Amino acid sequence: MNEYTILEERKDQIHRTGEGALDMACNRESLAGAVSQRACVFCGSRVVLYPIADALHLVHGPIGCAVYTWDIRGALSSGPELHRLSFSTDLQETDVIFGGEKKLEAALDELIDRHSPKAAFVYSTCIVGIIGDDLEAVCRKMSEKKGIPVLPVMSEGFKGSKREGYLAACKAMFKLVGNEDVSDVSPLSVNILGDFNLAGEIWIIREYFKKMWVEVVANITGDGRVKDIGRSHGAALNLVQCSGATLDLAKMMKEKYGKPYMRVSYLGIEDMADSLYQVADFFKDVDPDIVKRTENLVRDELSKLMPELARMRKDLEGKKVAMYVGGSFKAFSLLKAFRHLGMKVVMVGSQTGTKEDYAELERISDPGTILVDDANPLELSAFIKEKDVDIFVGGVKERPIAFKMGVGFCDHNHERKEALEGFEGMLNFAREIHASAMSPVWNFVPRRSKKAGE
Amino acid sequence: MTTKSKNFTSTTNACKLCTPLGASLAFRGVEGSIPFLHGSQGCATYMRRYVISHFREPVDIASSALGEKHAVYGGGPNLKKGILNVMKKYEPKIVGVATTCLTETIGDDVPMYLNEFNKEFGDLDLPDIVQVSTPSYNGTHMDGWHGAVRSMVEQLCTEKAEDDGHVNILPNMVSCEDVRHLFDICEDFGLKATILPDISETLDGPALEDYVKIPVGGTPVEDIKKMSGAAATIELGRCVPAKSGGTSLAERFGVANHRIGLPMGLRESDIFFETLEAVSGKKMPARYERERGRLIDAYVDGHKYIFGKRAVVYGEEDLVTGLCAFLAEIGVDVVLAGSGAKKKGMAEAISAVTEGVGRTTPEIHEGVDFHDIAERAGELKPDLLIGHSKGYRYAKVWGIPLIRLGFPVHDRFGGQRIPTLGYRGTQHLFDRIVNAMLEKKQADNPVGYGYM
Ligand code: SF4
Ligand code: SF4
Numbered sequence: 001m002n003e004y005t006i007l008e009e010r011k012d013q014i015h016r017t018g019e020g021a022l023d024m025a026c027n028r029e030s031l032a033g034a035v036s037q038r039a040c041v042f043c044g045s046r047v048v049l050y051p052i053a054d055a056l057h058l059v060h061g062p063i064g065c066a067v068y069t070w071d072i073r074g075a076l077s078s079g080p081e082l083h084r085l086s087f088s089t090d091l092q093e094t095d096v097i098f099g100g101e102k103k104l105e106a107a108l109d110e111l112i113d114r115h116s117p118k119a120a121f122v123y124s125t126c127i128v129g130i131i132g133d134d135l136e137a138v139c140r141k142m143s144e145k146k147g148i149p150v151l152p153v154m155s156e157g158f159k160g161s162k163r164e165g166y167l168a169a170c171k172a173m174f175k176l177v178g179n180e181d182v183s184d185v186s187p188l189s190v191n192i193l194g195d196f197n198l199a200g201e202i203w204i205i206r207e208y209f210k211k212m213w214v215e216v217v218a219n220i221t222g223d224g225r226v227k228d229i230g231r232s233h234g235a236a237l238n239l240v241q242c243s244g245a246t247l248d249l250a251k252m253m254k255e256k257y258g259k260p261y262m263r264v265s266y267l268g269i270e271d272m273a274d275s276l277y278q279v280a281d282f283f284k285d286v287d288p289d290i291v292k293r294t295e296n297l298v299r300d301e302l303s304k305l306m307p308e309l310a311r312m313r314k315d316l317e318g319k320k321v322a323m324y325v326g327g328s329f330k331a332f333s334l335l336k337a338f339r340h341l342g343m344k345v346v347m348v349g350s351q352t353g354t355k356e357d358y359a360e361l362e363r364i365s366d367p368g369t370i371l372v373d374d375a376n377p378l379e380l381s382a383f384i385k386e387k388d389v390d391i392f393v394g395g396v397k398e399r400p401i402a403f404k405m406g407v408g409f410c411d412h413n414h415e416r417k418e419a420l421e422g423f424e425g426m427l428n429f430a431r432e433i434h435a436s437a438m439s440p441v442w443n444f445v446p447r448r449s450k451k452a453g454e
Numbered sequence: 455m456t457t458k459s460k461n462f463t464s465t466t467n468a469c470k471l472c473t474p475l476g477a478s479l480a481f482r483g484v485e486g487s488i489p490f491l492h493g494s495q496g497c498a499t500y501m502r503r504y505v506i507s508h509f510r511e512p513v514d515i516a517s518s519a520l521g522e523k524h525a526v527y528g529g530g531p532n533l534k535k536g537i538l539n540v541m542k543k544y545e546p547k548i549v550g551v552a553t554t555c556l557t558e559t560i561g562d563d564v565p566m567y568l569n570e571f572n573k574e575f576g577d578l579d580l581p582d583i584v585q586v587s588t589p590s591y592n593g594t595h596m597d598g599w600h601g602a603v604r605s606m607v608e609q610l611c612t613e614k615a616e617d618d619g620h621v622n623i624l625p626n627m628v629s630c631e632d633v634r635h636l637f638d639i640c641e642d643f644g645l646k647a648t649i650l651p652d653i654s655e656t657l658d659g660p661a662l663e664d665y666v667k668i669p670v671g672g673t674p675v676e677d678i679k680k681m682s683g684a685a686a687t688i689e690l691g692r693c694v695p696a697k698s699g700g701t702s703l704a705e706r707f708g709v710a711n712h713r714i715g716l717p718m719g720l721r722e723s724d725i726f727f728e729t730l731e732a733v734s735g736k737k738m739p740a741r742y743e744r745e746r747g748r749l750i751d752a753y754v755d756g757h758k759y760i761f762g763k764r765a766v767v768y769g770e771e772d773l774v775t776g777l778c779a780f781l782a783e784i785g786v787d788v789v790l791a792g793s794g795a796k797k798k799g800m801a802e803a804i805s806a807v808t809e810g811v812g813r814t815t816p817e818i819h820e821g822v823d824f825h826d827i828a829e830r831a832g833e834l835k836p837d838l839l840i841g842h843s844k845g846y847r848y849a850k851v852w853g854i855p856l857i858r859l860g861f862p863v864h865d866r867f868g869g870q871r872i873p874t875l876g877y878r879g880t881q882h883l884f885d886r887i888v889n890a891m892l893e894k895k896q897a898d899n900p901v902g903y904g905y906m
Binding site for chain 1: 462463468470471472474493495502503506522524525532536542544554556664667847
């Protein structure tokens with residue numbers, strides 16, 4: 001590998017399993033000039049909050065921050081779709097000089113009247129942090145005037161990385177929790193946290209819970225509603241998916257309302273089944289039959305799924321996979337899912353992994369696997385080549401890297417339009433991987449055709 | 455002609471992008487170049503994502519990745535460090551530095567930093583560094599695009615080069631396919647052309663064996679330096695800022711600047727080809743005569759299907775102007791022409807290009823977003839929408855076809871290969887519009903004729 005590919009300052013963010021002790025540097029600011037794949041604090045907040053479909057999401061800042069996040073993700077709603085519009089104060093030079101508070105106030109006034117949202121989130125961006133608009137004061141004033149919660153999200157892009165954005169989002173949401181009556185909530189009840197209902201995935205999961213007779217009080221935040229979040233403190237248990245994004249909210253709810261939480265994953269067979277069994281286990285004292293119901297559910301689903309997977313596995317056996325994901329928790333599940341397909345994971349990277357996450361990854365991955373934190377195109381392409389990867393899993397920014405080099409790709413990020421969660425999601429996932437890995441087009445790309453000619 | 459101003463304080467579904475995005479795209483059209491955004495990491499990452507979705511090509515945009523302390527104490531150190539890192543990893547021939555809202559607001563003096571940088575690291579083999587100021591609160595992506603082009607011309611072209619008879623073309627923000635077509639046309643005229651920027655390969659390249667750090671192609675830096683010795687500059691776009699790459703070359707080196715519209719439609723294309731005839735001293739090659747003839751033939755064959763149809767067009771100011779020129783010729787009435795940009799002279803330009811042919815005078819909306827457009831369109835009852843992908847949700851609600859072109863095309867394949875320029879591009883566009891109307895008629899018809 002070209003010595004220049006990895007910058008000296010980034011060396012301790014890359015590790016090969018089995019080669020010495022793991023001491024990963026994480027959650028560090030991205031390096032200047034490194035063309036990081038990471039975004040900003042604002043991005044973190046926006047990802048978490050935006051699927052709340054009956055709230056207004058107003059980006060206070062110049063136009064770009066709002067326009068680049070306009071309906072780019074696949075979070076679906078079963079009702080209102082306010083979240084799919086892009087609202088901005090589109091700050092102009094005069095606002096930058098004289099302050100943007102007046103404009104923000106007028107924008108909120110107008111938009112709340114126009115759309116009658118159940119709440120409004122106001123995201124601050126870099127520039128707002130600099131010109132010093134008092135977002136909290138404006139929001140307080142508009143809350144009173146309009147009679148709905150108007151919540152500032154302190155997400156100035158430069159004040160950290162995506163993780164800080166998650167926290168800012170959780171803080172804003174927590175202000176909604178506890179606002180509604182919970183007297184009719186079932187003792188067998190959960191909140192689904194950290195799922196964004198990409199391609200309707202939450203609907204799949206809710207269906208499972210329905211079969212287990214578990215009530216879902218609030219989806220946080222995919223297909224989310226302000227009112228549901230208001231009564232989410234009534235649920236008996238919080239289920240937290242997605243590394244980091246909503247864990248802070250679960251912690252806040254534990255502290256204030258004494259609600260326990262559990263980390264789950266709906267990706268892959270094992271983790272999906274495991275997550276359901278854990279929930280059943282949690283409620284078995286209240287309703288012992290729940291265990292049986294859950295077992296039946298899992299058995300039914302697996303009997304549909306397994307024969308199809310076995311068929312695809314025949315083709316996929318031994319193929320190599322690299323993945324670069326947002327949260328590293330997802331990587332655990334994917335790693336296991338790929339084992340089901342007979343595939344070998346040779347590289348795992350994430351934007352926001354913690355030390356503990358990487359330790360866990362090291363534990364469950366094969367020796368020689370490359371672990372990387374906060375990567376960039378040159379590193380990723382070098383790893384793809386070194387490991388002679390067949391399939392790369394990532395987001396839109398990673399796609400052209402793989403394709404340019406003649407490597408199959410699966411979008412497992414927020415922008416995908418295909419449901420990959422649950423048992424049926426596993427089937428979709430396997431089909432997509434199979435379709436890409438087995439396409440004849442790879443015969444024609446320079447990398448493969450040259451190898452074949454050797 | 456009416457020019458409607460904005461009724462709303464807030465922006466809903468903007469019809470423009472931010473300034474550094476345009477600059478980054480322009481910088482991507484230079485050989486060996488890396489665009490570098492001076493600001494926090496998020497801007498660069500978001501823009502990459504946005505651009506990648508359209509071009510489906512790797513787009514590496516570096517960032518100085520400013521954090522909180524840099525925002526307070528100034529971004530100079532990170533800018534320098536960032537450029538050094540980019541040099542180490544990408545070995546660029548040129549780095550295009552564009553500011554962002556953040557660094558503009560904190561008042562970072564980029565020219566000064568770059569001066570210091572050149573002094574501090576003068577002993578290294580430094581790439582050319584071009585910088586452009588691109589605050590987004592002061593314009594749109596088109597200002598970024600034109601600003602970057604002008605900066606390159608001003609900062610790289612410092613001496614009068616020998617006159618080698620070549621022609622400069624500043625093509626505006628057109629597709630990769632359009633740039634390729636421009637090259638072919640010039641070649642057929644026997645003209646050597648420097649097209650700046652040239653995104654034809656850098657943003658639409660072949661499959662490769664390896665990931666290359668910087669894609670092959672783009673305007674060579676040496677050629678940019680020689681633009682001062684051109685026989686002429688042809689600058690496409692009637693809404694280009696008063697001070698542009700073309701005017702700079704004219705003022706400083708006396709290179710004649712021909713500012714003409716985007717060659718869309720018959721008459722604007724005629725002007726373009728006449729300009730080439732004048733510059734090259736050659737008659738238009740026969741193949742273009744034939745293309746022209748076929749286009750007129752198609753106009754005649756298809757006129758009934760589209761006459762009197764009402765169109766809403768939106769997007770970049772020059773693209774909208776070009777579309778108006780073309781649509782006026784074929785009897786489609788533009789009822790609303792909108793752009794997120796303002797004060798670019800779009801109203802005057804549209805009136806100039808539709809003069810004598812247009813059946814109606816469109817409403818011109820500058821500085822609009824899609825909410826504004828939708829509000830008016832409710833009354834205007836258009837039959838078709840023409841513009842980039844972001845109009846899709848409106849087309850869907852109104853049940854009318856959307857002809858996708860411009861940037862971004864995020865919900866279709868091949869956006870970077872859509873032709874719009876010259877007789878051939880116009881032909882392509884014309885066929886698409888006629889077919890869209892036929893398809894609609896067929897779909898709406900209860901009988902479902904299979905022979906239209
Ligand atoms: S801060 Fe400015 S430059 Fe950055 S994305 Fe937002 S509008 Fe664009
Ligand atoms: S301006 Fe700040 S908040 Fe907006 S995209 Fe850029 S880094 Fe993120």
